Amino acid sequence: MRCADCLELLQRSLDGESAAGGAECELHLANCPACQEWFAAARRLEEGLRVLRAQISEPGPSERIVALVLRDHALRRRRRWRAGWAAAAAVALAVGLGLWRGHYTDTGPELPPAAPVLASEEPSLQRQVAEVGSALADLARRTTQEAVGPTRLFVPEPVPTPRLSNVTLVSQAWEPPKQSLRDVGAGVSAGLEPVTTSFRRAVDLFLRDLPVSPDNPTGL
């Protein structure tokens, strides 16, 4: 028997298999110090493994894992619900928009029978559009005021100054910039005025072009 065969037998023995050819290996071992050393090391390995297997590991973090998994499970289920609701809402919105567009662009005689049902919803829709128009006009006005407002901060308020002898008053020196900033403020205000009016006009035109329902001739 060669050393390699003897080592193969050693491996099989450590695998827990029955070691056939043990007698031949014994003969080889008697005359081979190298293989004797391998077998001695294997015996030590088995001793050490018995010690390692006997070492009782502490209980693991069972409770923490269960809590973590349950939390994760709940979180993922909530996320799935949210995603489902969001998708449903998106679909409903898309369908609603589609119906609305279809109703206002399709004025021919081939209107579907559902048209009268939709027509009953026209007043509230028109009112909503009118509200949006006035809100836009308000927004434009407010934007104008906010743009002009800060420029007023630069205009100095009249502060009472002590009368000093031998010193010339500097209040006169403030007058030109004060005047100039006021001019800027008025200019910006005047410049944005057309924006406000054109917004209002656009919304008015839009409202005028909306089809009027026979139930509500005012359109509101």
Added chain:
Amino acid sequence: MTLDDADLVQRCLHGEATAIRLLVERFQPEVFGLCVRLLHHRQDAEDVTQEVFLRVFRSLRRWNNARPLRPWILRIAVNRCRTWLGRRARRPELVDYLQDTVADRPADDAAELAAEIRAALEVLRPEYRIVFVLFHEHGHSYEMIAAAFDRPVGTIKTWLHRARLEVLQRLKRRGMVPERHP
């Protein structure tokens, strides 16, 4: 009454807290034991065990119930341990050395021998080490380990034999094998 793995998984998929608890308790000792033996660091082992079970429950729908559950969970644990070992090899931490020097100081010959085997395993390739631990310390069969690694039994056998030779070599080199008597 003990539930079989397939029923347990079905109940876990329905979100039953008791089933989830049961599944964790059924497999956690083995997974945690494997992590402790491979990582030699309790905190790391706890973290990896948590990761393993999170992954197990997140991918439970993908488990093929025609196959046994244990090797499937073991595979996830093995993969997480390999990833962790790879990460730790790139970033050695002082804590590991402290644990090694203070907590695991051998008291007698048996403890010293065990410590030497541990140290020999530390320097093995991660695959060799995991196979060695699964076979010799957890007592898993070649087939189970092959299923966990998704490799042929022959490959696992080769890995284990090489791992053993390296460990034996170290035991000889470190004087853990008694001298021959003429």
